[in-house]
Amino acid sequence: MRWSHYYLYTTREVPADAEVPSHRLMLRSGLIKKTAAGIYTYTPFGWRSLSKLMAIVRREIDRAGGLEMSMPMVQPAELWKESGRWQRYGKELARFEDRHGREFCLGPTHEEVITTMVSHDLSSYRQLPINLYQIQTKFRDEIRPRFGLMRGREFLMKDAYSFHATAESLDETYRAMEKAYRRIFEACHLDYTVVEADPGAIGGSDSHEFMVLAETGESEVVHNVADGYAANVEKAQIGALEAPVAQEAVDRQEVATPGASSVEEVAKLLGVDTLKVIKTMLYETDQGIVAVVIRGDREVNEIKLQNLLDAQFVALASEEAVRAATGAPLGFAGPIGLAEGVRLIADESVRPLTNFVCGANKVDAHFTGVNWGRDAEPDEWSDLILAAAGDPSPLGGGELLSSRGIEVGHIFKLGTKYSLAMGCDFNSVEGGKKPMMMGCYGLGIGRTVAAAIEQNHDEDGIIWPLPLAPFQVLLLSLNAKDETVTAAAEALYGQMQEAGIDVLFDDRKDRPGVKFKDADLIGIPIRVVVGAKSLADGQIEMSLRRTREREMVARDGVIARVKELLAGHG
Numbered sequence: 202m203r204w205s206h207y208y209l210y211t212t213r214e215v216p217a218d219a220e221v222p223s224h225r226l227m228l229r230s231g232l233i234k235k236t237a238a239g240i241y242t243y244t245p246f247g248w249r250s251l252s253k254l255m256a257i258v259r260r261e262i263d264r265a266g267g268l269e270m271s272m273p274m275v276q277p278a279e280l281w282k283e284s285g286r287w288q289r290y291g292k293e294l295a296r297f298e299d300r301h302g303r304e305f306c307l308g309p310t311h312e313e314v315i316t317t318m319v320s321h322d323l324s325s326y327r328q329l330p331i332n333l334y335q336i337q338t339k340f341r342d343e344i345r346p347r348f349g350l351m352r353g354r355e356f357l358m359k360d361a362y363s364f365h366a367t368a369e370s371l372d373e374t375y376r377a378m379e380k381a382y383r384r385i386f387e388a389c390h391l392d393y394t395v396v397e398a399d400p401g402a403i404g405g406s407d408s409h410e411f412m413v414l415a416e417t418g419e420s421e422v423v424h425n426v427a428d429g430y431a432a433n434v435e436k437a438q439i440g441a442l443e444a445p446v447a448q449e450a451v452d453r454q455e456v457a458t459p460g461a462s463s464v465e466e467v468a469k470l471l472g473v474d475t476l477k478v479i480k481t482m483l484y485e486t487d488q489g490i491v492a493v494v495i496r497g498d499r500e501v502n503e504i505k506l507q508n509l510l511d512a513q514f515v516a517l518a519s520e521e522a523v524r525a526a527t528g529a530p531l532g533f534a535g536p537i538g539l540a541e542g543v544r545l546i547a548d549e550s551v552r553p554l555t556n557f558v559c560g561a562n563k564v565d566a567h568f569t570g571v572n573w574g575r576d577a578e579p580d581e582w583s584d585l586i587l588a589a590a591g592d593p594s595p596l597g598g599g600e601l602l603s604s605r606g607i608e609v610g611h612i613f614k615l616g617t618k619y620s621l622a623m624g625c626d627f628n629s630v631e632g633g634k635k636p637m638m639m640g641c642y643g644l645g646i647g648r649t650v651a652a653a654i655e656q657n658h659d660e661d662g663i664i665w666p667l668p669l670a671p672f673q674v675l676l677l678s679l680n681a682k683d684e685t686v687t688a689a690a691e692a693l694y695g696q697m698q699e700a701g702i703d704v705l706f707d708d709r710k711d712r713p714g715v716k717f718k719d720a721d722l723i724g725i726p727i728r729v730v731v732g733a734k735s736l737a738d739g740q741i742e743m744s745l746r747r748t749r750e751r752e753m754v755a756r757d758g759v760i761a762r763v764k765e766l767l768a769g770h771g
């Protein structure tokens with residue numbers, strides 16, 4: 202491709218809302234253009250990179266037995282009412298009416314459509330398992346679209362759905378898809394990790410996320426190298442925390458704690474360890490008011506809480522709601538004497554405590570010498586703690602480390618959640634109808650490309666991993682006015698095309714400085730530079746964007762050397 206005839210316009214301007222390197226670099230190197238908030242146009246240059254990823258994805262999902270298809274983006278409300286998600290999905294679901302007043306939505310995901318199709322066509326265990334996929338545009342009206350393609354409102358996703366007669370069969374496909382995902386991210390030369398995940402709004406049981414490790418990632422991952430535990434912090438469990446030694450119960454006392462409402466203030470005032478002060482957090486949920494008791498120095502994992510309650514929403518209670526539930530202002534809540542109807546859930550972290558301190562549900566007052574059983578008893582015990590770096594791994598291998606990641610893929614075992622709701626049955630081998638078991642497998646196309654840039658760039662620009670580079674080779678012709686140079690560059694370009702090399706030829710009339718700056722910015726892996734000085738010695742300069750290593754190659758050896766480098770980096 203000749204740059205002079207191509208649609209590739211780089212820019213120095215960086216919009217203020219481009220907060221992360223991949224977003225800035227994708228705009229600056231002309232890969233994407235913003236059309237509206239969270240909605241982007243992919244230029245021919247950007248589309249090449251996305252297309253290369255899509256080809257890798259197709260190759261690997263086909264290999265895992267997936268059958269490619271395509272479903273509509275516009276989906277009728279009836280299907281979503283049948284699954285129950287029309288009510289539950291919330292504002293990310295973009296809904297509209299057609300001219301006849303019929304309700305529709307823009308598909309944020311496709312379980313409803315695929316389950317309906319399969320339930321019409323398949324009726325016997327003999328037709329199972331089946332694994333169907335598409336690469337298609339999704340729309341989610343994200344509350345905070347940001348980071349360019351990383352969190353868009355309109356974005357490309359590969360989504361696959363598998364249908365099974367048995368849990369074993371689902372297991373087998375789930376493992377095959379996990380392997381396919383590993384192969385995809387390895388083929389992209391990405392540094393990634395697989396973690397246990399929370400199934401979230403899509404629902405289901407087993408679930409894993411593929412995380413590309415990057416400082417700017419929106420997800421937090423905790424892991425332990427020794428025992429192999431790795432989980433999204435939303436889902437992470439921890440081993441037993443060290444607890445203070447149990448003591449003989451003393452009498453419970455109400456003590457005045459004027460002005461002290463935080464755990465630290467109370468501990469200081471009473472001269473006790475913060476570990477002895479528990480905190481009581483109040484939440485408003487669609488399942489009513491809930492009080493969660495947790496160790497004073499720890500945070501509640503609201504996703505675990507939402508899952509435990511099977512709630513659609515969970516939010517910290519307003520001051521008003523706190524007063525209604527405790528009879529006191531913020532900062533003095535405790536498990537003793539909460540209002541009728543407040544569900545009290547205690548995190549395992551407070552179970553071993555004896556003679557602890559808690560709020561007295563009264564302004565400027567706390568209780569000391571509180572003991573479970575005698576003074577208070579939760580409605581239930583649960584694991585609601587937000588894991589943190591330094592916590593013991595649940596598998597016993599020592600401390601957890603924490604790092605940031607970009608979730609590029611997510612696989613779930615859905616079980617019979619959708620097939621039950623939507624009547625997707627089959628005649629089983631034993632006779633009689635059964636709901637099909639389902640799995641679903643998502644992979645963000647734009648997000649993966651953005652993640653690749655997040656992981657591969659420097660202050661001058663992108664350093665494309667070869668498999669995702671829009672072009673593999675950049676041929677630069679310097680000294681546009683020098684006919685010998687131009688002729689040599691043209692000849693090389695012809696030879697490269699002949700040899701099937703994926704080349705972008707910078708034949709623009711610009712100054713060498715401009716061309717080199719652009720070359721650094723757009724980050725094509727292999728650079729071939731035709732300049733007057735070296736050409737006089739019959740030499741061409743070649744270099745790699747990643748290492749910036751240069752070498753001089755004889756003019757007639759360039760094609761062979763390019764092929765050698767491509768083979769080495771493929």
Ligand code: ATP
Nearest residue numbers: 350351352353356358608609610611643644645648
């Ligand atoms: P997140 O927690 O980041 O919102 P999700 O759990 O909602 O992601 P899934 O529903 O599992 O995502 O979607 C599958 C894949 O689609 C994700 O792993 C991600 O790669 C991609 N994806 C999801 N939301 C977006 C988005 N707003 N923009 C770009 N890609 C997205």
Ligand code: MG
Nearest residue numbers: 293341343401
């Ligand atoms: Mg989401």
